[in-house]
Amino acid sequence: MEIVPVPAFSDNYIWLVHDETSGETAVVDPGDATPVLAEAERRGWTISQIWNTHWHRDHTGGNLAVKDATGARVSGPLAETIPGRDVDLAEGSEIRLGDHIGRVIEVPGHTLGHIALLFDEERVAFVGDTLFAMGCGRLFEGTPQQMYRSLQRLTELPEDARLFCAHEYTLSNARFAVHAHPADQATAERLAEVEQLRGENRITLPTTVAQERRTNPFVRAKDWEEFARLRIEKDSFRS
Numbered sequence: 001m002e003i004v005p006v007p008a009f010s011d012n013y014i015w016l017v018h019d020e021t022s023g024e025t026a027v028v029d030p031g032d033a034t035p036v037l038a039e040a041e042r043r044g045w046t047i048s049q050i051w052n053t054h055w056h057r058d059h060t061g062g063n064l065a066v067k068d069a070t071g072a073r074v075s076g077p078l079a080e081t082i083p084g085r086d087v088d089l090a091e092g093s094e095i096r097l098g099d100h101i102g103r104v105i106e107v108p109g110h111t112l113g114h115i116a117l118l119f120d121e122e123r124v125a126f127v128g129d130t131l132f133a134m135g136c137g138r139l140f141e142g143t144p145q146q147m148y149r150s151l152q153r154l155t156e157l158p159e160d161a162r163l164f165c166a167h168e169y170t171l172s173n174a175r176f177a178v179h180a181h182p183a184d185q186a187t188a189e190r191l192a193e194v195e196q197l198r199g200e201n202r203i204t205l206p207t208t209v210a211q212e213r214r215t216n217p218f219v220r221a222k223d224w225e226e227f228a229r230l231r232i233e234k235d236s237f238r239s
Ligand SMILES: [Zn+2]
Pocket: 054, 056, 110, 129
């Protein structure tokens, strides 16, 4: 399974997922069709599936154009309005790319119907706007309890699982993480790494479960009340 980022808008990543054996390609959260179709064509890949994690326009805005251009089947959360959806996904649903079998978990908080797509054997998870490297999504629809639980579920995956997030927010998240844990060496070291990568305009993703357990203050929060305080503080934090 080959996974390639397609940068879109100012800080989104749309992920192209290709299975060499079957020749199948999926795209996760195509907010904009143009760069996705261009990258797929450049690689000689034909998109046969669209997977959405939640309804926000910067994740679904290109659904119909990609579907029109390729005939791709659209799978997205049952509980949300997803343009062009053919397949309803909910907790326990299965998705497939060639012989790769993924499963759906519900991770409410950023939106109420938000889902994540997990490929256990491949140690891969597409987490949308629920978890970011060293951070998490804003609570637009859900409660702090829901989001805290969602982050715990994602970081209960094996330590080496790679988490593919949908935005490049890592630098500002890392600055907040250092603010939240000023004496923490692993957090400070990661900030330095992220500053270097972003200084060279390089991607900081995917992250791993191990890294998030160590350096993500929202994941490290001991309960939802601590999580809620951090989330409110981050909303007004200026790095
Ligand atoms: Zn979103």
